[in-house]
Amino acid sequence: MPQSNDLSRSLAALNQDSTLIAVIEMSQSSWLVGGIVPGVNRQPLKKLAAAEGELLRLLHRWRGEATQAGRTINRIAVAYEAGRDGFWLARWLRRQGIEAHVIHPTSVAVSREHRRAKTDRLDTELLKRAFLGWLRGERGHCSMALIPTPEEEDAKRPNRERAGLVGERTRMVNRIKSALARLGIRGFKPTLRRAPERLAGLLTPEGGPLPPNTLAELRRDMARLRFVVDQIREIEAARRQRLEQHPEQGSHAMVRVLAQVIGVGIETADMLVHEILSRTLRDRRAVARYAGLTGASDESGARRREKGLARPAPGSEQGAGNARVRRGMIQLAWRFLMFQKDSALAQWYRARTADARGTTRKTMIVALARKLLIALWRLVTTGEVPPGVVLRATA
Numbered sequence: 001m002p003q004s005n006d007l008s009r010s011l012a013a014l015n016q017d018s019t020l021i022a023v024i025e026m027s028q029s030s031w032l033v034g035g036i037v038p039g040v041n042r043q044p045l046k047k048l049a050a051a052e053g054e055l056l057r058l059l060h061r062w063r064g065e066a067t068q069a070g071r072t073i074n075r076i077a078v079a080y081e082a083g084r085d086g087f088w089l090a091r092w093l094r095r096q097g098i099e100a101h102v103i104h105p106t107s108v109a110v111s112r113e114h115r116r117a118k119t120d121r122l123d124t125e126l127l128k129r130a131f132l133g134w135l136r137g138e139r140g141h142c143s144m145a146l147i148p149t150p151e152e153e154d155a156k157r158p159n160r161e162r163a164g165l166v167g168e169r170t171r172m173v174n175r176i177k178s179a180l181a182r183l184g185i186r187g188f189k190p191t192l193r194r195a196p197e198r199l200a201g202l203l204t205p206e207g208g209p210l211p212p213n214t215l216a217e218l219r220r221d222m223a224r225l226r227f228v229v230d231q232i233r234e235i236e237a238a239r240r241q242r243l244e245q246h247p248e249q250g251s252h253a254m255v256r257v258l259a260q261v262i263g264v265g266i267e268t269a270d271m272l273v274h275e276i277l278s279r280t281l282r283d284r285r286a287v288a289r290y291a292g293l294t295g296a297s298d299e300s301g302a303r304r305r306e307k308g309l310a311r312p313a314p315g316s317e318q319g320a321g322n323a324r325v326r327r328g329m330i331q332l333a334w335r336f337l338m339f340q341k342d343s344a345l346a347q348w349y350r351a352r353t354a355d356a357r358g359t360t361r362k363t364m365i366v367a368l369a370r371k372l373l374i375a376l377w378r379l380v381t382t383g384e385v386p387p388g389v390v391l392r393a394t395a
Contacts, residue, residue, distance in 0.1 A: 007144040014135045020063055020073050021135065023127040024055070024080035024089075025120045031055065034124040036132065037062045039069025045124065052092055059098065079131045079144075081105045087147045100147075101134075103127065107143040146279070155251065156274045159267070162235045163324070165228050172225045176218060183210065191229070196222045239270065251278045254380045260391045261376070263339030268332055276325050276373075277380050284374045291329060292321020293370040325373075333369040343388035345371055 021036040031048045033055065044062065048054040063073045078093055079101040093100035108130045110116070133141030169191075176190045184205040189195060199218055202210055210218070243252050243266075251273045258269035258277075281287050288294050298305050337346050349368045353361045375386040385391065 007146065009137045009139050009141075010135045011137070014137070015075075018072055019075040019077060019135070020059065020066060021128070021132060022059060022062070022076070022078045023124060023131050024078065025124045025127065026050070026080055026083065026085055027120070028084070032120045032124050033058060034128050035062050036128065037069075038066045038071040038073065040065055043128075045121065052089060055089075056093075056096060056098075075099060077101070077131075077135060079103050079127065079134075081108075081127065082145050087145075087153070090147050091150070094147075101131075102145040102147055103131065104143045104145055108141075152278075158235050158239055159271045159274060160324075162232060162267070163271075165232050165235070169225065169228050169232065172221055172228065176221050176225070179214060179218060179221075183214070190222060190225055196226070239266070254278060257380050258376060260394065261340075261379075262390050262392055263335050264332065264376075268328055271324060271328055272373075272376065273380070275322055277377055281377070284377070287374055287377050288370045290321055290325070291370070291373055292323065292326040293329065293366060293373065294321075326369075329369040329373050330365060333365050333372055336368070336372055340389055342390075343386060345375065345386060345388075347388075 016036075017038050020038065023034050025032040025034075027050070029050060031050055031054075032045065033048060034043065034045050036043055040062075046058055048058060059076055059078070063076065066073050077099045080089065080103065082102045082105060087102055090100040090102050108126060110126065130142040134144070173190050177188065180186070180188050180202070185202055188198070188202065192198075196219070199210075199222065200215070204210070209215075243255065246252055247256060254273040254277055255266070255269045258264050258272060259266050276287070276290055279290070281290060285294075336343075337349060340346050345368060348371070349364055352364050372386075375389075378384045379386065
């Protein structure tokens with residue numbers, strides 16, 4: 001029975017004689033649009049400037065050509081691959097009365113040749129075939145991404161911005177420590193409040209002060225570090241204020257429920273809610289799959305084995321679920337073993353890692369992360385508390 005939120009195929013019947021189909025291969029400077037126009041034998045291909053107005057005029061022109069050929073266009077379906085441009089174009093097209101979809105890039109099958117030809121024209125033809133199969137309701141051609149609202153996208157920004165700033169803070173601290181280590185100075189903590197004042201008083205092992213250029217560089221690094229730390233605190237204060245002012249609004253209630261679990265902080269709760277738990281996922285398998293915590297089977301003939309987690313291609317975050325959720329859940333799983341030792345999940349993990357082998361523990365922590373994510377999903381959706389999990393006392 002088809003699911004209402006099944007994005008692996010179209011649930012609407014396709015009438016090709018009254019449907020104008022178009023796909024867009026997008027780049028920063030131009031868009032290549034390929035179409036299937038009812039009543040027109042050729043399959044037009046048009047290169048446009050990267051502008052939504054030009055695209056709309058092209059679709060209306062193709063609809064006019066179909067009308068001249070004796071066809072009545074009742075449906076215009078447009079698709080493009082998810083990428084740098086995000087979902088704004090799909091939302092804009094839908095406001096114009098056009099059916100728009102965003103294709104998961106890794107769901108489109110490509111040739112497995114080592115050196116295959118790749119051009120915008122070939123990619124457009126590939127997208128056209130995949131989108132046409134999806135519209136027919138056939139599985140296996142491609143999958144669509146759920147198009148979020150601007151509010152849903154904006155809700156993710158504070159947590160993602162904070163994660164980026166934390167990475168910058170770590171890089172700055174490491175750079176300052178490395179510069180001092182070259183001079184033989186160790187143990188200096190750049191994150192302390194009085195660290196800039198102590199900088200001028202540092203002495204090298206030879207007893208001399210820091211070289212003037214190095215000192216000036218470190219002072220500039222310390223100023224940048226202080227600016228980044230202040231921005232992190234500003235984001236955290238704004239989030240606390242939102243949770244206190246509107247505790248039951250939207251996803252705030254989910255964040256507060258998750259934060260009651262001992263071992264789950266506000267940062268982790270906020271990330272999980274806005275990245276995965278606030279989405280409409282049909283079952284536990286979809287939850288684990290979206291997080292990228294499912295295995296990659298390798299079966300051929302009599303061979304049966306698991307290759308571990310389905311990993312993305314080198315240099316890409318696509319193809320392995322949500323990388324932020326996957327990293328966060330594996331870190332949370334280790335933390336969960338410390339703070340929830342008497343829970344059923346922690347006991348399940350310890351029973352299966354009794355041999356104390358490192359490879360077993362690393363493999364099973366992923367399984368624990370998957371089980372824990374499903375348990376947290378049930379907690380925020382149905383209120384079912386995982387067995388043995390201790391919650392913080394509510395104020």
